[in-house]
Amino acid sequence: PEAPKAAPVNTVSQYACQRRTTTENNNRIFTDAFEVLAENYEFNDIEGRCLAFRRAASVLKSLPWAVRCVGATQDLPCLGEHTKAVMKEILQYGRSFEVEKILSDERCQTLKLFTSVFGVGPKTAEKWYRRGLRSFSEVLAQPGIHLNRMQQSGFLHYGDISRAVSKAEARAVGNIIDEAVHVITPNAILALTGGFRRGKDFGHDVDFILTTTELGKEENLLISIIESLKKQGLLLFSDYQASTFDISKLPSHRFEAMDHFAKCFLILRLEGSLVEGGLQRAQGDGREWRAVRVDLVSPPVDRYAYTMLGWTGSRMFERDLRRFARLERQMLLDNHALYDKTKVEDFIIPRQTDSLPRQ
Ligand code: ATP
Ligand code: MN
Ligand code: MN
Known part of the structure; x- marks a missing residue:
């Protein structure tokens, strides 16, 4: 044999x-x-x-x-x-x-160019391409094109936000938010997530989880922080999405990469003087600040661990973690919870001590 x-x-x-x-x-x-x-x-x-x-x-x-x-x-x-x-x-x-x-295909080049603007997805890019538009100046000069607020900011700060964010810049953004948040409440929890948490040296934005130890107070926290940044003159753009999180409606069986927590997509003004070693590159126009894309997500504190897991990335890691849970463990994982498919009614909640970051 x-x-x-x-x-x-x-x-x-x-x-x-x-x-x-x-x-x-x-x-x-x-x-x-x-x-x-x-x-x-x-x-x-x-x-x-x-x-x-x-x-x-x-x-x-x-x-x-x-x-x-x-x-x-x-x-x-x-x-x-x-x-x-x-x-x-x-x-x-x-x-x-x-x-x-x-790479030399006109359609592909144009779609890549258009989708590089904050707020422009493949659908909008395709629409502009079909109208015969090939460059930013043609889009901006075209009568009848309506740009939403996000796209307007995307064009306005295009140079800055298409330039990579360095670790030092990410740290400086973290300090700004940390200071603002501790004026609002001493019970705040702020943690870096996304690519910088994975150890990347550069990112397209800076991602944070922001919550408070007081369950239920997290939504106001995000609104207060936006208000504070605005008062300080640091807010260049803000898109706030209120929470649609409802624990009783979980688990959702659809594949969802998006979660239901309160979140905001921001563009902040970062002064060069706050960045150790200075801004990533000279602005060339005498400016001593740059615009930086920042994402904040604000889950209830008992969902902290899942949010951290879901926002740390990478996208393929997240996708396969869910696939692994489903196919190899008969469980359902999303940004809100982990469910045992064989007894979906009692989903797994980590103990608070497990879910909170060490401070
Ligand atoms: P980069 O350096 O390009 O920013 P990144 O890994 O930080 O890389 P992001 O797009 O900032 O990429 O996303 C970070 C993580 O957050 C990803 O794993 C993604 O799945 C998750 N994420 C981003 N946006 C949302 C959202 N609206 N809802 C749920 N999860 C999201
Ligand atoms: Mn990121
Ligand atoms: Mn992000």
């Missing part, structure tokens, strides 16, 4: 939440190409393929080594024929012709 096969060593999990991944990416030449392809599929509403390339990129990002030949990927999960063909091309010619074609 055939000898039993030895368990494979160093197998890479198909779930991002089971892959140890550092911020160092040894396979950027492939993952950058995959992101171009994924985004192009996203623009064309081909979700399956978009996800396939993002999954493949996530697997390659977790590798502590650089792929030097396609053969080396044979034991890796989530890499299909198409993905491998692209990798082969890159290994052989240093570039992928499919990717280059997309």
